Amino acid sequence: xxxxxxxxxxxxxxxxxxxxxxxxxxxxxxxxxxxxxxxxxxxxxxxxxxxxxxxxxxxxxxxxxxxxxxxxxxxxxxxxxxxxxxxxxxxxxxxxxxxxxxxxxxxxxxxxxxx
Amino acid sequence: xxxxxxxxxxxxxxxxxxxxxxxxxxxxxxxxxxxxxxxxxxxxxxxxxxxxxxxxxxxxxxxxxxxxxxxxxxxxxxxxxxxxxxxxxxxxxxxxxxxxxxxxxxxxxxxxx
Numbered sequence: 455x456x457x458x459x460x461x462x463x464x465x466x467x468x469x470x471x472x473x474x475x476x477x478x479x480x481x482x483x484x485x486x487x488x489x490x491x492x493x494x495x496x497x498x499x500x501x502x503x504x505x506x507x508x509x510x511x512x513x514x515x516x517x518x519x520x521x522x523x524x525x526x527x528x529x530x531x532x533x534x535x536x537x538x539x540x541x542x543x544x545x546x547x548x549x550x551x552x553x554x555x556x557x558x559x560x561x562x563x564x565x566x567x568x569x
Numbered sequence: 570x571x572x573x574x575x576x577x578x579x580x581x582x583x584x585x586x587x588x589x590x591x592x593x594x595x596x597x598x599x600x601x602x603x604x605x606x607x608x609x610x611x612x613x614x615x616x617x618x619x620x621x622x623x624x625x626x627x628x629x630x631x632x633x634x635x636x637x638x639x640x641x642x643x644x645x646x647x648x649x650x651x652x653x654x655x656x657x658x659x660x661x662x663x664x665x666x667x668x669x670x671x672x673x674x675x676x677x678x679x680x681x682x
Contacts, residue, residue, distance in 0.1 A: 486669050492610075497573070497659055497673035505669075542610055548669035556625060557602070557671065559612045 456481045456547050460560035467535050468568045475530040475563050477545030486548035487528040489519055493541045504528060515539070540567040572596050573674040575660050581680045582650055589646045590677045592660030600666045601643035603635060604659040606676070612659070618643055619666040655681045
């Protein structure tokens, strides 16, 4: 069964500092990978996705993520964090055609931004 | 235009009552989902419908009954509400049934007293 691990429950950074949120997955093949952001009181919004090709993918709001097959990781990065980035971040695994149909989310990482 | 909408946004009710949450998407997607998010933000899929057909039912108590009258709507009815049902319920949709690239509604915060 597929699974997603986000090892950090909380991450605290200063505004302007760089950010990396970790995500590891378990899947029988190369999965489809996603990062979502949830602002307080809101639903989830897709930040970026990886299906195939270039392992460094760009997303909205200045975020990027890198797929590393050897490490089964898909870490999210941002070079300079803004206070408005404070939110909950979820890594998720989808399925390729013919694969498992159960979308799986990590438990989330709460990002706290200090001024 | 709201892509995925849910009503109501807040729902406060007593144990034992029956309640419904409605969801509509105007994205033309074929697949819709219900998720439950607990107080620790853990997001757990409950149901998924593809073209009005149930394709995922993740060991949810049978007090929960989804209903999809058409592709654009997926409602959730809950019978005999319990304290443990208190959570935020999210509706989502995607073009494909594998759950890729989902669009989420704003959530319904259910409080059972």
